[in-house]
Amino acid sequence: MKNTILKRTSANEPLETMSTAPEKINLLDLDRGAMEAWFVDLGEKVFHARQVLKWIHKHQVTDFDAMTDISKSLRAKLKDVACVKIPGIVFDQASDDGTRKWLMELQCGNRIETVFIPEGDRGTLCVSSQVGCALDCTFCSTARQGFNRNLSVSEIIGQVWVAKREISPERCLTNIVMMGMGEPLANLENVISAMGIMMDDLAYELSKRRVTLSTAGIVPALDRLKALSDVSLAVSLHAPNDELRDQLVPLNRKYPIRELLAACRRYAADDRRKVTFEYVMLDGVNDSDQHARQLAKLLQGVPAKVNLIPFNPFPQTRFKRSSMQRIEAFQEILMRAGLITIIRRTRGDDIDAACGQLVGRVADRSRRHGRPPERGLKGFGIAVVKANGVRKQSLQGSE
Numbered sequence: 001m002k003n004t005i006l007k008r009t010s011a012n013e014p015l016e017t018m019s020t021a022p023e024k025i026n027l028l029d030l031d032r033g034a035m036e037a038w039f040v041d042l043g044e045k046v047f048h049a050r051q052v053l054k055w056i057h058k059h060q061v062t063d064f065d066a067m068t069d070i071s072k073s074l075r076a077k078l079k080d081v082a083c084v085k086i087p088g089i090v091f092d093q094a095s096d097d098g099t100r101k102w103l104m105e106l107q108c109g110n111r112i113e114t115v116f117i118p119e120g121d122r123g124t125l126c127v128s129s130q131v132g133c134a135l136d137c138t139f140c141s142t143a144r145q146g147f148n149r150n151l152s153v154s155e156i157i158g159q160v161w162v163a164k165r166e167i168s169p170e171r172c173l174t175n176i177v178m179m180g181m182g183e184p185l186a187n188l189e190n191v192i193s194a195m196g197i198m199m200d201d202l203a204y205e206l207s208k209r210r211v212t213l214s215t216a217g218i219v220p221a222l223d224r225l226k227a228l229s230d231v232s233l234a235v236s237l238h239a240p241n242d243e244l245r246d247q248l249v250p251l252n253r254k255y256p257i258r259e260l261l262a263a264c265r266r267y268a269a270d271d272r273r274k275v276t277f278e279y280v281m282l283d284g285v286n287d288s289d290q291h292a293r294q295l296a297k298l299l300q301g302v303p304a305k306v307n308l309i310p311f312n313p314f315p316q317t318r319f320k321r322s323s324m325q326r327i328e329a330f331q332e333i334l335m336r337a338g339l340i341t342i343i344r345r346t347r348g349d350d351i352d353a354a355c356g357q358l359v360g361r362v363a364d365r366s367r368r369h370g371r372p373p374e375r376g377l378k379g380f381g382i383a384v385v386k387a388n389g390v391r392k393q394s395l396q397g398s399e
């Protein structure tokens with residue numbers, strides 16, 4: 001299938017910015033609470049924070065001079081100390097099926113991918129949370145790229161800002177899934193703050209049902225997420241037993257299925273929402289009738305629905321996609337056991353925009369090897385090490 005490259009800007013072109021001095025604060029980094037605190041620190045009234053938040057996210061205005069309900073003196077003050085810096089687009093690709101993929105350039109030359117998937121009156125944006133990923137799931141091409149760093153709040157919400165600007169007026173952004181590059185629970189604080197902006201009435205106004213975080217299952221972070229946010233949850237299960245999941249999702253060696261499912265039950269308690277369990281269909285690996293029966297048994301008593309994802313291949317992978325006949329037979333077994341089971345339609349695969357195909361560009365590829373952890377990341381079993389001035393994340397105890 002062909003695809004269209006709609007736009008290419010020079011990789012050296014500066015990010016789309018207002019002219020700024022480096023020390024200026026990027027207001028895209030601030031959610032409502034942080035923005036209010038910042039205005040108070042500035043000696044200004046809190047309601048100006050709300051005005052600015054609305055200008056930036058709702059009206060997509062980045063020039064303080066265009067924020068007309070703010071006094072000229074305050075605008076001048078803001079220009080001195082703040083900026084609104086948006087990620088720049090390096091490539092903009094459109095799939096035959098309407099899916100759009102943007103390669104965005106961040107500071108220091110890192111690149112990430114963001115995907116928009118229109119479907120009827122729904123428009124889902126798939127947002128990245130990290131440059132690369134440290135989890136090393138064996139069937140995921142992002143994992144192949146290594147890990148470089150967490151995205152800042154502005155880099156996460158900047159993807160939404162850019163998508164909103166680029167999407168044609170007849171399409172609209174109705175859902176956001178944190179299913180792009182990276183493990184969102186390994187960048188919890190920034191992700192929670194960015195999701196707060198997604199759901200803020202002054203910004204993107206999405207309900208908690210329309211913002212979904214997908215995780216491979218960092219159990220302590222999942223509990224923390226529950227305490228701090230109430231977005232919808234998707235969990236990348238991919239195997240019905242620890243032996244197989246250890247191979248496919250190495251994080252399982254740290255947080256095995258029993259602990260993960262207990263955390264899912266805690267997450268879903270007091271709320272009738274179900275947890276979505278993602279299950280990639282790998283030919284001859286995890287797709288037998290027996291696997292399906294084991295999965296059905298495993299999810300008994302868990303408020304669950306299952307999303308079967310046909311594997312999306314990438315160069316040099318040893319895995320193959322299960323046949324549609326096999327996927328349907330697998331679905332049938334789960335449905336008969338009373339589990340709502342959906343087969344995810346593969347979208348945007350002609351532009352490598354499907355699940356697990358996002359790569360961006362990771363400057364540092366030495367992700368997981370050799371060096372001792374410098375300090376733990378909030379005790380979530382993710383070690384942060386620093387070498388050659390580059391921060392890295394790796395799974396503690398799994399190497």
Ligand code: SAH
Nearest residue numbers: 140179183214215216236278311312355356
């Ligand atoms: N780190 C998060 C987000 C990952 S991407 C997580 O693990 O949930 C979103 C989903 O795509 C995950 O379920 C992931 O396991 C799945 N995925 C990764 N590579 C894939 C591939 N090649 N084909 C199909 N699904 C894939």
